[in-house]
Amino acid sequence: MAEKIIKVPILDMLEKHRNKKSISMHVPGHKNGVVLPIEAPRSFSSVLSWDVTELAGLDDLHEPEEGIKEAEALLAKFYQTKKSYFLVNGTTVGNLAMILASIEPGDKVLVQRNCHKSVMNGLKLAKANPIFLTPVIESDISIGVPYETIYNSLNDHLDVKAIILTYPNYYGLGVDLASIIKRAHKKGILVLVDEAHGAHFAAGAPFPPSAVNLGADIVVHSAHKTLPAMTMGSYLHINSELVNQERVEGYLRMLQSSSPSYPIMMSLDLARAYLESYSEKDKEYLIEQIESFKQYLRRHEELCIFESENSDIQDPLKLVLYHKNGMSGFELQKLMEQAGIYSELTDELHVLLVLPLLKKSQPYSVDDIIQRLERINWITGEQTRISLASNPLKNKQQHMESVLAISYEEMDIMPRKRISLAHACGEISAETIVPYPPGIPLIQKGEIITYDMVQKCTSLLTQGAKIQGGVYLKQQQIEVFV
Ligand SMILES: Cc1ncc(COP(=O)(O)O)c(C=O)c1O
Structure with missing residues (x-):
């Protein structure tokens, strides 16, 4: 069967323009990647050669x-x-x-x-x-x-x-x-x-x-x-x-x-x-690779694969790992980074690996990941055994709905004050606190701060999680509306 022709009109359009070998007398200022400091690597200049503007x-x-x-x-x-x-x-x-x-x-x-x-x-x-x-x-x-x-x-x-x-x-x-x-x-x-x-x-x-x-x-x-x-x-x-x-x-x-x-x-x-162009054969190859990696992980003495019991779906490109004996996700991530494996995300318990949508021809090797994992010395000096602070989003409460305590308009005009995080329970937050990644608000501006939110925030701070928002969080303080 003849192979399907896959069109890429933007690439075609840009290649046509490059073939004209025209002189750039327009923005951007790097002029097709030639006006650059000598420190700029050549590979960067070649990327910039595609960086044009709305020309004819x-x-x-x-x-x-x-x-x-x-x-x-x-x-x-x-x-x-x-x-x-x-x-x-x-x-x-x-x-x-x-x-x-x-x-x-x-x-x-x-x-x-x-x-x-x-x-x-x-x-x-x-x-x-x-x-x-x-x-x-x-x-x-x-x-x-x-x-x-x-x-x-x-x-x-x-x-x-x-x-x-x-x-x-x-x-x-x-x-x-x-x-x-x-x-x-x-x-x-x-x-x-x-x-x-x-x-x-x-x-x-x-x-x-x-x-x-x-x-x-x-x-x-x-x-x-x-x-x-x-x-x-x-x-x-x-x-x-x-x-x-x-x-x-x-x-x-x-x-x-x-x-x-x-x-x-x-x-x-x-x-x-x-x-x-991602074919059934490509999918077969990908799933084979993922399975061989999972089999290795299933035999691993320290790592476990998280498998959800509540989810209706499971994306094969996502692998969520945790440590058998409760090492925190943050520590797990650090160990993996020492072996040159950079994960997408970590939380208190897990490390998330995002696998590529692989085709056979590509130089991305599961064996390489396995070899690097093998190099990790799992016995570290200080291991925090993680005991999870309760998650403020946990649906243990009766109410499956929540609302903002004040309107967006009120948030713009109401005065605020800074208080200790430990005493913030019951106050209306004047800041949105977002652990990043994943970029999902833990506390939202305008929301009543709960005990669980304070606990979770304190626990994340202790473990060195990256947090956006919360100007005074490092001093264990938070802004609230008065
Ligand atoms: C669920 C979700 N929505 C939206 C975004 C924002 O996407 P982008 O980085 O493409 O702006 C992210 C980023 O991590 C996300 O996780």
């Missing part, structure tokens, strides 16, 4: 008519959407545009409590009225909001405009979205999905189903997370007639740079082409 024949992301239009049409065709867009400012901008285009001030929105901070920022900008839904937690990992919670909330609130969910979570886990989408659509409610970690799901089984195929109205993908795209490269897909396309486009124009990066756009085009 190179189209314009904000008004696409040529190669970018064709590339976005190929993207929509591949994902089978109504309309798809390249994003040059990550899923962050996609989430902002998705929310701003769908929600009017005061609109009631059901929102998964552990959404990414870009969703929370989008809600604030849109002046939404969010009702936060508590996800199921397992081994300190938030899996997703179960159908029953959404069903009950939709019965309690008859005026919900949209539901915003993360699917899958950072760890490749999640709930069955199909029934949630069906229920929401029965009531004419929009389902907006941050599928940052699932751009590759469109490759089909054994990957979980994509929210696009399940019928979510808008879906945003961080192509740069699991596809071979450059950092900041994402896709936004409009997938139904319920979405106001003009508004989405208006916000994308407003929120994205007027000088979008051509290397990022080219990488987005190439990433789609890569996925489009």
Whole structure:
């Protein structure tokens, strides 16, 4: 059978331009990568040679008519959407545009409590009225909001405009979205999905189903997370007639740079082409590699693979490891880094490895990872045996919903004071505290601080977790509203 020809219009367009050997009398200032300090490595100069601007024949992301239009049409065709867009400012901008285009001030929105901070920022900008839904937690990992919670909330609130969910979570886990989408659509409610970690799901089984195929109205993908795209490269897909396309486009124009990066756009085009050419044979090879790595891990004396009992899906590209005898995730990560293995994320218990969407021809070896793991000296001087501080998102409480204690408008004008974190329980936080990665708020501005939140924050600080927000956290203090 003849091999399918996969088109890459942005690459073609840029190559055509390069072949002209033209003189750059335009921005950017590096002039096709030739005006650079001598310290700049040659490989950097060669990347910059692709970094051009909206010249004749190179189209314009904000008004696409040529190669970018064709590339976005190929993207929509591949994902089978109504309309798809390249994003040059990550899923962050996609989430902002998705929310701003769908929600009017005061609109009631059901929102998964552990959404990414870009969703929370989008809600604030849109002046939404969010009702936060508590996800199921397992081994300190938030899996997703179960159908029953959404069903009950939709019965309690008859005026919900949209539901915003993360699917899958950072760890490749999640709930069955199909029934949630069906229920929401029965009531004419929009389902907006941050599928940052699932751009590759469109490759089909054994990957979980994509929210696009399940019928979510808008879906945003961080192509740069699991596809071979450059950092900041994402896709936004409009997938139904319920979405106001003009508004989405208006916000994308407003929120994205007027000088979008051509290397990022080219990488987005190439990433789609890569996925489009990802064959059943490639999948077989990938799964074989993953299985051989897992078999090694199953025999390992120190490491265990975390397998969720509550998740309805499992992305094969995500491997979550923990230490058999309770070494903290942070310590585990340090040991692995000493062996030259850099993981994606760590929490108190786990280390998350993101595996590549591998094809046979690529120089990425599981054996190399295994050899490096073998070199690790697991006997360290001081091992913290981790006893988990309870997670504030844990659904042990009766209430599966929570709301902000004050409105976004009040947050802008209310006075604040700094107090000790230990005494913050019951106060309204004036800061959003976000462990990063994963970038999911632990405490949100405007939310009542609970005992569990204080415990969790203190525990993360003690273990040296990276935390964004919380200017005085290192001094064990937090700002609250008065
Ligand atoms: C669930 C989720 N949504 C959105 C984002 C933001 O994506 P990006 O880095 O593409 O802006 C992240 C980043 O980690 C994420 O984990």
